[in-house]
Amino acid sequence: MRRLQSTLFLIALALGALGVVCPHETEAADEKAPIKIGAYASLTGSEATWGQSYERGTRLAIDELNAAGGVLGRPLKLLIEDNRSRPGESATSVRKLISRDKVVAVLGEVSSGRSLEAATVCQQMRVPMISNGSNPKVTEVGDYIFRVAYIDPFQGTVMAQFAREHLKIDRVALLTDNANAYAVGLGKFFKERFLADGGVVAIEKHYNSNERDFKAQLTAIKASGVEGLFVPGYYTEVGLIVQQARQLGFDAPIFGGDGWASPQLLAQAGESLRDTYYCDNFSMETDSPLVQRFIVKYRERFHEDPDSIAPLAYDAVAMLADAIGRAGSTGAAKIRTALAETQAFVGVSGNLSLDAQRNPQKRAFVVGFKEGRYRLEKTVKP
Amino acid sequence: MPRPHLALLLAIAASIAVTSFAGDIDAYLLDVAMGIGINIILAVSLNLVNGHTGQFSLGHAGFMAVGAYLSSAVTIYLGPSFLGLDGGTIWTQGGLFAAALFAGGTCAAFAGLLIGLPSLRLKGDYLALVTLGFGEIIRVIFQNVEFLGGALGLIGMPAYTTFAWTYGCVALTIFVVGCLVNCTYGCGFRATHDDDIAAEAIGLDTVRYKIVAFVTGAFFAGIAGGLFAHFKLAIDPRGFDFTRSIEIVVMVILGGMGNTVGVILAAVLLTILPEALRPVAEYRMIIYSLLLIVLMLVRPQGLFTFRFGKIGP
């Protein structure tokens, strides 16, 4: 009996191994065969809410492109892999997409940290990658790595200038998510610019992602008598931070970056959001038929307003499709060249022109909470 | 195992042979294979502490982190001056990597000493908590050290890990741990595990055995961390949190505590499983967790334990 059991286990193990070893499908390299686009995202795990939003934007774009006839006369096929929000998995997912599934390009990710991991692999294997992360280091990995979001130095500068000139703040406090590379980076760039503009950073406090109680930090911040608070984190914590701050009697302006952008923020914090501002890649008020059409389609399919991640994912697909079209082929090097030459590409998140570091030069939208909604306060050109 | 030294040399030779064909092998397969190798090293080294010596350690990922960061620091910061401007020959690169791995392993071993010493007074779940705490402290420290990348993680280490290095280290780990446990001195580990009061009574220095277990386990975890860093080419402090420690503990328990072959097979199974389940991406973790439950219900004594009688208390 024992021998039978152990034999069965070893057979199961071998089958599992075979399942990994053998390729899943072999397709003839056909003229009309679908163009395979790979994507990796955090579809499950602690950051699933962003990965799922990313998937929504990506799928919407792919389906629209296919409905319009595809690219180079061929439909697009999306192969999306989950990295479980765990470090180390993005590299494996991307290696599978490139060597096993033979994708022509890779899309992903929202997180700069995981983008860095995958970028190293994509650069090594010479496959173009378009990231949504905002930390400058991602595109510094190599010339095959592109980006569709503006970078943190720009965002930090925009918000620092907004705080100094528009909100007239001299003394500011910082509340940063220490476990989050995006927040740490954005906070650092904001601080640099704010200090350079003559302001004072009176107090800096920190928290970790997934925490809920910020009263300790907020109490200390309130006691320091600052005129504003910069919170470069994600909306999941920002909603609670703003609520708790207002409860504790901290009434000064609170502002942040594009991590704030989500309909969930309004649902969560409601009226506490008075006198708050953030910087976004995408504005629902953009007066362009392209953007309004996108909003309508998104609402129709997903029954909610888009946050800031889905439009960027949508743009990444569109930018890639445009590059493939211009390259006239699906060869990696040709796509790379075409991507690098992207100028004046109009996406739903704005006009994207890639600079020499393969980062887009695009506008930032600063929005402020008024009468129950976030409204456009200021548009900043790069 | 007859003639273990010969087996070790053969294993190393075989892995070098496979590496020479590495260019022809699917990069993804190689990725999974190296992941398996690293997990085997982690599981076998933890098995020495948890299984053979009976010390419930939940902080193994912390040692892996120390090894990963320190070996990367060596190759990134000290490498260029050692290799010279041309990047060095394959021998100098290999030497650098060996030195980096050894440095990472030694620092991890030192951390193991620091953690092992206070843990001597503690038993069972209290020890688990203290080791968990140390693992988290190490992670928080690395998250805050800017020149090691901070929250963004560390990149820029050269891709030195190959199949040969990985499986060479796997063979070395199994060899060392196996020899340690199966020799006469090694009986002391099991004695400490079974009943440390009786062991003390017959004159065994259980303190020494516990420390040796911790330090050796930590050393190999550090090596695994170094291999991991130079393979993934990007390390993030969150990748070394208690979730990772729990993953390794699951491998050890599933394989049967103290059973080296079982632990190796469990490490292979638990590395392949998430990859094999990729086609059902959304349900992947749900199936994985159900399988864990079912496996334990069906074989409560561990998957590959064939002994009669309980191993645990």
Add this chain to the structure above:
Amino acid sequence: MSEFLQQLLNGLSLGAIYALIALGYTMVYGVLRFINFAHCDVFMVGAFIGYYLGQHLPHGTIWGGTLVLLCAMIGCALLGMLIERLAYRPLRGAPTLNVLITAIGVSLFLQYTGQLVFGATPRTFPPLFPSVNFNVGTLVFSSNQLLVIGVAVTLMVALRLIVFRTRIGTAMRAVSLNPNAARLVGVNNDVVISFTFGLGSALAAAGGILYALNYPSIDPLMGVMPGLKAFVAAILGGIGNIPGAALGGLLLGTVETFVSGSRFSTYKDAIAFAILIVILLFRPAGLLGKPTVEKV
């Protein structure tokens, strides 16, 4: 000074939540000698039950809030008993470390199924009880914080009464001392263990609802961090010891809050664990635990 008092208040209300969850861990450990990793996910299920029930009841009423709380507690008690029956009872004779794997499996199962069913996006928890903010001098606190402390104390007192004044409580203590002897004197171990799980899970559900009332953002992975902290608190107080769990929870919550408000907030987790380790080094069986004397 007022900042100190404010932080103290914040710390106590956070600590009360940790204490509630820690009670569940410690009770199950006391009876079964194993750490139920799935406890923090029962906490999450309790919060979600409260969320869905709260959609159908008017907000801001005391009777509505209490009804939701009770329903969530009963619902999770049943869930806890179901988990025990399906996943832990078959492993009753196995080494406890193996049951740990099953517990980890159940925990992962609940988390990922939750992500699939509820979606990963956080939801806003409805204000079940009437929420009032109090300003006493410069101190600010809300009725929800007072509610946490109030309910936590009530439940702890109720638990103590159950454990020391009822027959089932006596049976629980008997099983935790020596399961075989308990069986010999006629205690039905299965019923007692089921009851313990149910009771622990009900406490977790209460913890979940109170947590969600104070931090009204719930998602399927919300239990992981509080669960870890409560686990630490339970062991800090002496695992298996009920007042110890309460003390551990309050201590951990307060320490964490003071460190967050201080200059070292980046190292908050590290310092909390470091303090924990130091305490355990001086008291290896936890603050209120009795070091077990092993007779050889």
